[in-house]
Amino acid sequence: MLDRSKADFRPPAPYPAAVRPGLFKLLVRLKRNPLECWSADFFREPIAKVRLPFTDAFLINDPSAVKRVLMDNSTNYPKDPIQRRILAAGLADGLLSVEGARWEAQRRALAPLFSRRTVSHFVEAMLAVGGQFADKWSKLGSGARIDVAAEMALLTLNTLAFTIFSDGIGGDFEEFRLAMNAYFGVIGRIGALDLLGVPQYVPRPGHRRLRRTMAYFEGVIDDIIEIRRRRLARLDEGEGPNDLLTLLLRSLDPSTGRQLSLAEVKSNILTFLSAGHETTANALTWSIYLLSQSPQWWARVREEAERELDGPIDGLPDRLVVTKAVIEEALRLYPPIAAVSRSAEKGDRLGEVDIKRGSLIVIAPYVLHRHQGLWSRPDIFDPSRFMPDARGSIPRFAYMPFGVGPRICIGAAFALQEAAIVLAVLVRRFDMRLAQNAEIWPQQRITLRPANGLPMDIVERARG
Ligand code: HEM
Numbered sequence: 192m193l194d195r196s197k198a199d200f201r202p203p204a205p206y207p208a209a210v211r212p213g214l215f216k217l218l219v220r221l222k223r224n225p226l227e228c229w230s231a232d233f234f235r236e237p238i239a240k241v242r243l244p245f246t247d248a249f250l251i252n253d254p255s256a257v258k259r260v261l262m263d264n265s266t267n268y269p270k271d272p273i274q275r276r277i278l279a280a281g282l283a284d285g286l287l288s289v290e291g292a293r294w295e296a297q298r299r300a301l302a303p304l305f306s307r308r309t310v311s312h313f314v315e316a317m318l319a320v321g322g323q324f325a326d327k328w329s330k331l332g333s334g335a336r337i338d339v340a341a342e343m344a345l346l347t348l349n350t351l352a353f354t355i356f357s358d359g360i361g362g363d364f365e366e367f368r369l370a371m372n373a374y375f376g377v378i379g380r381i382g383a384l385d386l387l388g389v390p391q392y393v394p395r396p397g398h399r400r401l402r403r404t405m406a407y408f409e410g411v412i413d414d415i416i417e418i419r420r421r422r423l424a425r426l427d428e429g430e431g432p433n434d435l436l437t438l439l440l441r442s443l444d445p446s447t448g449r450q451l452s453l454a455e456v457k458s459n460i461l462t463f464l465s466a467g468h469e470t471t472a473n474a475l476t477w478s479i480y481l482l483s484q485s486p487q488w489w490a491r492v493r494e495e496a497e498r499e500l501d502g503p504i505d506g507l508p509d510r511l512v513v514t515k516a517v518i519e520e521a522l523r524l525y526p527p528i529a530a531v532s533r534s535a536e537k538g539d540r541l542g543e544v545d546i547k548r549g550s551l552i553v554i555a556p557y558v559l560h561r562h563q564g565l566w567s568r569p570d571i572f573d574p575s576r577f578m579p580d581a582r583g584s585i586p587r588f589a590y591m592p593f594g595v596g597p598r599i600c601i602g603a604a605f606a607l608q609e610a611a612i613v614l615a616v617l618v619r620r621f622d623m624r625l626a627q628n629a630e631i632w633p634q635q636r637i638t639l640r641p642a643n644g645l646p647m648d649i650v651e652r653a654r655g
Contacts, residue, residue: 254588262596271534285462321616357434496615516577522592526556
């Protein structure tokens with residue numbers, strides 16, 4: 192590990208250009224890495240306007256304007272067409288994509304699935320998945336090189352598969368995983384045609400080729416749901432596998448007593464797999480990277496893991512205080528969802544700025560979390576910001592890796608719990624060193640990930 196104990200550590204990130212790029216450069220950078228589009232003024236201005244060929248766009252960094260868009264006046268700001276495009280295909284009926292009364296009904300029905308109480312029942316499953324990966328790494332031998340980014344993607348997928356379908360997926364998990372990666376690779380891709388507003392009925396290159404994979408993947412999900420539905424029909428309430436699929440099939444909208452349709456159950460399974468997989472994997476990947484560059488925080492996380500992991504399972508996530516501070520700081524510097532966007536249905540006023548109907552509103556946690564007016568030493572890794580004695584001084588609408596307002600991430604508690612448990616398990620068991628010559632660079636590709644993965648050399652510690 193590098194000794195950075197004395198120096199401030201500025202983790203890798205583009206240095207914002209002094210001037211804004213012109214339209215052509217903007218499009219090139221958007222395609223290559225949208226993080227490179229933000230010039231220095233965006234990190235200083237409370238609200239910055241960008242003229243696009245088809246509309247005006249505004250980047251919002253003023254916490255009270257963020258609150259107005261995402262919370263107080265959120266009905267005026269539905270998700271915009273580009274954001275919808277990311278969520279299209281199999282996710283169309285799921286919580287991420289639906290709007291209005293349908294969204295309200297689904298959110299009410301799904302809220303109990305992700306309550307703190309339900310999520311706390313998954314501590315054991317998360318410990319088990321972390322342990323399985325540690326055992327797998329242990330077999331690779333001392334000094335083995337692994338791509339932590341790829342491993343975390345697999346791990347978070349396993350956790351979801353385990354917590355959604357606790358009795359397995361009824362087939363070859365590896366085949367399922369490959370099909371799933373291909374599936375989400377297709378539906379999440381945004382090309383120039385989308386940015387230019389070309390309608391969805393115009394075929395996108397590559398889609399036809401992957402249609403069979405997508406059909407296979409959806410078929411597997413359909414079968415699992417159908418088998419479980421028949422099984423639950425034979426059982427009493429309260430019986431059956433204790434997992435998210437059972438909860439989904441039994442969930443009722445508390446206001447109307449209506450059950451989710453099978454299409455909604457399926458869309459929400461796809462939504463959880465998609466929204467909960469890469470995001471949490473990136474949170475873990477960046478946390479491990481940042482820790483590997485900071486021996487003192489690594490030591491503090493390990494000390495906490497050694498003290499707490501052998502204690503009672505009850506309340507374990509709440510006792511991983513340092514571990515969570517590191518994860519929250521990783522989510523500040525590298526928010527997996529680097530930007531969310533909305534479109535203004537009617538005109539509005541945000542701070543000093545008039546917003547015309549149809550304007551594109553962008554709230555970019557990546558910029559907000561590094562804004563010079565909101566943070567001290569914004570580019571420096573410092574988890575102490577999130578320790579209990581300091582956490583309260585962070586303005587509520589200046590930090591939002593999970594979004595805010597009614598559409599805040601429903602899986603936030605699940606993700607934070609999983610990340611804390613897995614990080615603690617892995618740091619306790621392994622020393623990890625960044626591979627020599629590794630080039631770590633953040634790239635926004637739907638989620639914010641290290642462009643070349645995270646190659647690390649791992650050594651298992653002797654167990655006492
Ligand atoms: C570190 C991990 C995660 C991050 C950073 C994250 C981030 C976000 C963000 C920023 C939003 C709001 C998007 C917007 O306002 O446009 C969101 C929504 C959502 N997330 Fe997450 N998420 C994570 C993990 C998860 C997990 C584990 C699940 C489920 C298993 C999940 C399911 C969802 C769903 C269903 C929504 C839509 C909520 C709604 O519209 O009512 N997320 N997430």
